[in-house]
Amino acid sequence: MNILEIQNLQVSVMNKPILRGLDLRLGEGEIHAIMGPNGSGKSTLANILVGRGDYQITAGTIRYQGEDLIVRSPEERAMAGVFLAFQNPVEIPGVSNARLLKEAFNAHRRYGHLPEMDAMTFRTHLQERAKHLGLSDDWLLRPINVGFSGGEKKRNELLQMLVLEPNLAILDEIDSGLDIDALTDVANGINALRNNLRSMLLITHYPRLLEQVHPDKVHVLIGGRIVMTGGMDLAGRLEEQGYGWLSEVAA
Amino acid sequence: MNTPVTLYRDLFTELEKSLPGYDSLPLRGLRQEGMQHFMDKGFPSQRLENWKYTPVKAISQKIYHINNHACQGLDPSDLLPYLIAPLGVYRLVFVNGWFSQTLSDLHDLPDGVRVESMAKLVKEAPDMLEPYLKNKKSGSDQGFTHLNDALWSDGAYIHLSPGTRLERPLHLFFLTATSKKSMMTLPRNIVVAGADSHAWIVESFASLGHFPHMTNAHSTIVLHDHAHVHHLLHLGENHSAQHVGTVESTQKGDSRLDSQLFSFGGERTRQEIHVQLAGEQAECSLDGLFIGNGRQHMDFHTSIHHTHANTRSQQLYKGILAGHAHGVFNGIITVPPHVHHTQSNQLSTNLLLSDTAEIDTKPQLEINSDAVQCSHGATVGSLDPEALFYLQSRGLDASTARNLLIQGFAEELLQRITPKLVQNWIEKHFNKGEYHHES
Numbered sequence: 038m039n040i041l042e043i044q045n046l047q048v049s050v051m052n053k054p055i056l057r058g059l060d061l062r063l064g065e066g067e068i069h070a071i072m073g074p075n076g077s078g079k080s081t082l083a084n085i086l087v088g089r090g091d092y093q094i095t096a097g098t099i100r101y102q103g104e105d106l107i108v109r110s111p112e113e114r115a116m117a118g119v120f121l122a123f124q125n126p127v128e129i130p131g132v133s134n135a136r137l138l139k140e141a142f143n144a145h146r147r148y149g150h151l152p153e154m155d156a157m158t159f160r161t162h163l164q165e166r167a168k169h170l171g172l173s174d175d176w177l178l179r180p181i182n183v184g185f186s187g188g189e190k191k192r193n194e195l196l197q198m199l200v201l202e203p204n205l206a207i208l209d210e211i212d213s214g215l216d217i218d219a220l221t222d223v224a225n226g227i228n229a230l231r232n233n234l235r236s237m238l239l240i241t242h243y244p245r246l247l248e249q250v251h252p253d254k255v256h257v258l259i260g261g262r263i264v265m266t267g268g269m270d271l272a273g274r275l276e277e278q279g280y281g282w283l284s285e286v287a288a
Numbered sequence: 289m290n291t292p293v294t295l296y297r298d299l300f301t302e303l304e305k306s307l308p309g310y311d312s313l314p315l316r317g318l319r320q321e322g323m324q325h326f327m328d329k330g331f332p333s334q335r336l337e338n339w340k341y342t343p344v345k346a347i348s349q350k351i352y353h354i355n356n357h358a359c360q361g362l363d364p365s366d367l368l369p370y371l372i373a374p375l376g377v378y379r380l381v382f383v384n385g386w387f388s389q390t391l392s393d394l395h396d397l398p399d400g401v402r403v404e405s406m407a408k409l410v411k412e413a414p415d416m417l418e419p420y421l422k423n424k425k426s427g428s429d430q431g432f433t434h435l436n437d438a439l440w441s442d443g444a445y446i447h448l449s450p451g452t453r454l455e456r457p458l459h460l461f462f463l464t465a466t467s468k469k470s471m472m473t474l475p476r477n478i479v480v481a482g483a484d485s486h487a488w489i490v491e492s493f494a495s496l497g498h499f500p501h502m503t504n505a506h507s508t509i510v511l512h513d514h515a516h517v518h519h520l521l522h523l524g525e526n527h528s529a530q531h532v533g534t535v536e537s538t539q540k541g542d543s544r545l546d547s548q549l550f551s552f553g554g555e556r557t558r559q560e561i562h563v564q565l566a567g568e569q570a571e572c573s574l575d576g577l578f579i580g581n582g583r584q585h586m587d588f589h590t591s592i593h594h595t596h597a598n599t600r601s602q603q604l605y606k607g608i609l610a611g612h613a614h615g616v617f618n619g620i621i622t623v624p625p626h627v628h629h630t631q632s633n634q635l636s637t638n639l640l641l642s643d644t645a646e647i648d649t650k651p652q653l654e655i656n657s658d659a660v661q662c663s664h665g666a667t668v669g670s671l672d673p674e675a676l677f678y679l680q681s682r683g684l685d686a687s688t689a690r691n692l693l694i695q696g697f698a699e700e701l702l703q704r705i706t707p708k709l710v711q712n713w714i715e716k717h718f719n720k721g722e723y724h725h726e727s
Contacts, residue, residue: 087681115683123681127674131696140692141682148683180696197682 038103040065040205040236041086046097048078048085048261055081057261058097063205066233070247071240072272073258074280079240080124082258083209086238087121088114101205115141116148118204122194122211124240129181134193137181138163138200145201166199170226187214195226202230207238212246224249244272259283293330295351297323300438306356308407308442312414318421322437331431338429341616341648342587347530347556348431352472352502354439355384362465362496364391370461370494372713378403378458384465385441385473400449401487403458406476407442417445420478420508432532436506440476443507448485450512457488457518457710466499466526477507481515481543490710492522493531494553500528507535511543513567518546520710524553524717527582531557541567541596548705550714551578551586558587558616565592565599565630576605577701579718580613580645587616594623594630594660601631606701607638608694609645617649621662628659636666639697695719 041063048056055078063069073079085092086099088111099106101119109117129137142162143153154162164174170192182190191211198206211223227237227250239252247255247269255272257265257280264283265271300323309315331348332339362383368374380403381391387405394403410417423430423437444460462475479489493503503525511517525531531554537545551557563572578586586609592601607615617636636649651664671693679689698718705711 089677089681111677111680112683112685115681121681123678127672127678129672129675129678129693129696131699132692136692137679137682137684140684140688141679144683144685144688201682 038065039063040102041238042098042100044098046085046099047095048081049093049095050081050091052093054095055261056085059258059262061256061263063236063238064253065236067254068231068237068239068250068252070252070255070272071238071258072242072255072275077258078261079258080209083121083124083207083238083240086114086207087111087119112144115201116145120198120201120203120206122191122198122206122208124209124213126182126190126194128183128185130183132181133178134181134196135160135163135177138177138197141197142200163200167196169199169229170196171222172196188216188219191215191219191223195223199226199230202235204234205236205238206230207240209240210242211239212241212243220246221249244269244276247272257283292348292351293327296435296439297327299354303354303356303439307439309410309414309417312410314418315410315414315421318418318423319438322423322434325426326431326434326438329426329428329431329434332429336429338589338618341614342558343556343585347502347532347558350470350500350502352470354441354472354474355386356441357386362388362391366496367391367461367463370463370492372457372459372490373709376456376709378454378456380405380444380458380460382442382460382462382475384471385462385475387442398452398454400452401454402445402447404445405442406440406445406478409445417478420480420510421476432504433506433534436474436476436504440474440506443476443478445477446479446487446489448481448487448515450482451484452482453485454487457490457707460489460491462491462493462503462505464495464501464503464525464529466495466497466501468499470500470502472502472504475503475505477505479507479509479517479519481509481511481517483512484514485512486516488518488520488707488710490520490522492524494524495526495529498526498528500530500555501525502530503533505531505533507533509535509537509545511537511539511545511570513540513542515540515543516546517544518548518706520548520705520714521550521559522714522717523549523551523557523559525557526553527555527584529554531559533558534560534562536562537572538564538566539570539572542569543567544570545572547572547574548701549574549576549578549588550717551576551588552717554584556585556587558589560589562591563593563601564595565601566595568596568598570596571600573601574603574605575701575704576617577608577698577718578606578615579608580615581610582613583611584613585616586613588618590619592621592632594621594627594632597628597630599630601633603634604701605636606698607636607647607649608641608697609638609647610641612642612644614645615647615649617647617666618652619650619664620652620654621664622654623657623660623662625656627657630657630660630662632660632662632664634662634664638666638668639694640668640670641694
């Protein structure tokens, strides 16, 4: 079964069309990469999936687990298991990572009709995951993303993903601005979460991450449409040749 | 013609003999002097710069009754919702302006620490109080203070001998049991912290019931060399209450004052805090957090005078305003000529939760010396939509996300509260805050 089915999605920002009839099917347990030049609509797609305002959906459908996703609020999507690792996560002074994670985790539990986890158990749950990403305990007490380096922000997004265990994770340029070691940590985090039910969309410019994650498919997004779909060989070719040769396909 | 001013004069004439200190000529003289100043100047006018944004008429037009005796019949259990903790705190309770022995708890005060009702002490040792009751300020902006000079009823006198420490916080609790007959209470407190002494003092104000009432409070704090006083003010009266209060503090060398103000209540609340850093290496920190909603008016005025070299001050005032609330912050720092090496930082940051909430913020510096370090600033903003969306995208509903951001805004100030007991108590009040309801 497909966890995500997007058909003919057309989206504008301030009346300017960004996505122009995008089609995408993502199966359960699959990881797909979306590559494409700047301005092709990759981040718009990511934001649309998590219900950000400021976008007008002018046509098309998005079905998540067989149901219409567009009508749902951002928090409903989150609780139903949709997660976006933001490209530029916002800084929130005064609110600790632990506080956000506790609120979010328990919101998910309530949604699933599960009892809230008590503070001590949750703390252990959190610390295990932080350790997995090489994050110290006092990290959890720091305010969300405040003063974090680019790489730290990315790890923090991954930590949230590890704690919330989404069904569909969209990772928007999770690899940008990372050095090789950090990239490996990020790839390990992704691989740790991989299972035959959880699906991921990796939005990226570079094949480096893909070499460690091995996506099932690679899509090329140009001008608001998927213009080509292939495997890892396609990612390699894009690295060598850029997107120029695809312009004709896109036109 | 009967104006509020002449009515208070008549009230003074009627009550004078029953007010504490009447038997002492100097104290009687101070009250009369206060009334004379009040008669001459009246209530402050909004034409005065410091009162420009304060709706003085709305505060002063109503004539309040003044109670000259304590209210009986309150049970200790009535107080429970207002207490920091039933145990682990020294407590002085004042009901309708007067000390209540039965509701207070001063067990195990350490030697060298004297805590008394002003009304009681004034009978026993008027000479001791006189220097602290003398109001050195007089002017057209001092009307409410002069009224307190004339009509103060009771309050706390706290004296820490050199080297003494109050390990537990001392809670001065002022409760007005409201009724249809609107009442003004005029508390007067004096804190004298001897050299090397240390204390936590919490002054809090609350109402029982929802009828209008007025509080006109005055506290004097004197810190001798190396003394350290934490003074936390919690203003939490009902939404028909008017509150005007002043804290005057004088600090000697190497002393430290940590003043923290938390203002959540009242219809109109105005608090002034004035500090003189009158000894080298004296240091003060003034924090404030105020929350207004509905049509609440929240009004704060601070002044810090660096009269001596090598003194330091820092200030952080944060306002959270929803509904049609109006906030005012006016802070002034002065450094006279030839006073060198002072440091002062002042910041006013404000969060507006509605289009109809308003803030007037004015940080001011009057620096007449060259060799000083100072900074000041003010910001006004609303909740960051990016941050709201981020939290929602993690599964938090809009109202939880909003509350978390508001708490985040206040967190810095809440975190600075010590001891833990008092911090928990303020956090409880904060979390009950009415910013939760958008209006």
